[in-house]
Amino acid sequence: MELLEFMTVLLMIFGLFMLLAGVFTAYFGSGKSRIIGVVLLVIGLIVGVLWAVMCIDSVAVIDVNLSKVIWDAFLYILAGLIGALAAVGVFLLAIMKS
Numbered sequence: 001m002e003l004l005e006f007m008t009v010l011l012m013i014f015g016l017f018m019l020l021a022g023v024f025t026a027y028f029g030s031g032k033s034r035i036i037g038v039v040l041l042v043i044g045l046i047v048g049v050l051w052a053v054m055c056i057d058s059v060a061v062i063d064v065n066l067s068k069v070i071w072d073a074f075l076y077i078l079a080g081l082i083g084a085l086a087a088v089g090v091f092l093l094a095i096m097k098s
Contacts, residue, residue, distance in 0.1 A: 006079045011051040013083030018044030021091035032098040040094060 022041025029037050 006075050008051065008054055009076050009079035010083040011047055011054065013080045014087045015044050015047035015051055017084050017087030018047060018090065020044075021087060025091070025095065029098075033095065036094045036098050040091060043090075 018040050022037050022039070022044050025037030025040060026034050027037070
């Protein structure tokens with residue numbers, strides 16, 4: 001179950017950062033950069049839809065086990081960092097190539 005939670009958070013953060021990077025690049029960019037911004041925006045939307053489809057079947061369960069809560073928080077932070085860094089890396093790679 002932890003792998004599913006990890007992938008869910010990773011996809012959510014990656015999609016969100018790709019959306020933000022796409023909006024930023026499409027708005028402030030010019031020429032080729034603007035097109036890249038639209039592509040990043042579309043990638044963010046696709047990943048966001050995939051994330052939403054993954055979350056439709058999941059059910060939130062409240063657990064008061066402190067060690068589980070701490071472990072889940074660690075996994076969420078790790079997944080968030082990996083997703084954010086991956087999205088920033090794709091953003092920088094796209095901008096540097098334009």
